[in-house]
Amino acid sequence: MRKPEQTLAPQQARSRESLKRLLKATVEVLGQQGVAGTTIPRIAAHAGLTPGAVYRRFRNKDVLLETAILRVLEDQTKVLLLLLSVEAAAEIPIATLAEQVINSLVVSYRANASLLRAIRQFLQEKEGSLFWKKASKLELRTFEYLVAIFVTSGREIQHADPRAAVALGLMMVVGTLWEVVVNPGDIKVWKGLLPKDDRTLKVELTRSFLRYLGAERPASSADRRATS
Numbered sequence: 001m002r003k004p005e006q007t008l009a010p011q012q013a014r015s016r017e018s019l020k021r022l023l024k025a026t027v028e029v030l031g032q033q034g035v036a037g038t039t040i041p042r043i044a045a046h047a048g049l050t051p052g053a054v055y056r057r058f059r060n061k062d063v064l065l066e067t068a069i070l071r072v073l074e075d076q077t078k079v080l081l082l083l084l085s086v087e088a089a090a091e092i093p094i095a096t097l098a099e100q101v102i103n104s105l106v107v108s109y110r111a112n113a114s115l116l117r118a119i120r121q122f123l124q125e126k127e128g129s130l131f132w133k134k135a136s137k138l139e140l141r142t143f144e145y146l147v148a149i150f151v152t153s154g155r156e157i158q159h160a161d162p163r164a165a166v167a168l169g170l171m172m173v174v175g176t177l178w179e180v181v182v183n184p185g186d187i188k189v190w191k192g193l194l195p196k197d198d199r200t201l202k203v204e205l206t207r208s209f210l211r212y213l214g215a216e217r218p219a220s221s222a223d224r225r226a227t228s
């Protein structure tokens with residue numbers, strides 16, 4: 001009875017590794033080619049698989065994209081949970097926490113702008129579907145966790161409703177990143193009104209967020225140099 005089990009284990013391991021490679025390739029192709037340019041042959045070639053091998057797992061491109069995007073959103077939440085617990089956040093001054101989180105957001109949005117645009121487009125096309133509901137729930141869970149972290153850290157928040165203030169403040173930060181980094185449109189039109197570089201963008205977003213919460217710390221010499 002042991003022999004089938006010993007044979008099955010390597011097969012399952014290879015299958016999991018193959019699926020992992022396929023989903024990773026799907027996300028990478030989506031970020032490079034957009035929704036329209038993401039095809040099963042392109043994904044298969046990127047993953048080192050045949051199109052037939054992909055179709056044996058997923059009946060069409062949409063199902064594969066849904067699976068890959070949900071995995072991205074799940075991993076996003078897992079990484080956040082591993083990086084910082086609510087308990088640990090309570091020991092971090094809110095100004096320091098805001099600087100760290102916003103810095104990470106700017107870097108992440110800049111590095112993944114094309115992928116974020118493609119995911120948003122695909123989600124909009126699937127609005128109201130079961131996939132869309134699952135994805136929205138995952139996004140909301142991540143956002144609510146970020147809010148909880150800041151509320152726990154925010155003893156200095158001068159607002160009657162700290163949770164509502166943090167939520168709106170984070171929405172303003174994320175909304176700005178979408179407009180300035182992910183979907184900038186004709187950036188030349190706005191160039192004279194926008195921060196000159198990402199370093200300045202980080203400083204100004206952090207300052208705006210903390211000021212809205214009433215928890216702004218005095219600007220450091222580095223901050224003043226970044227915005228001068």
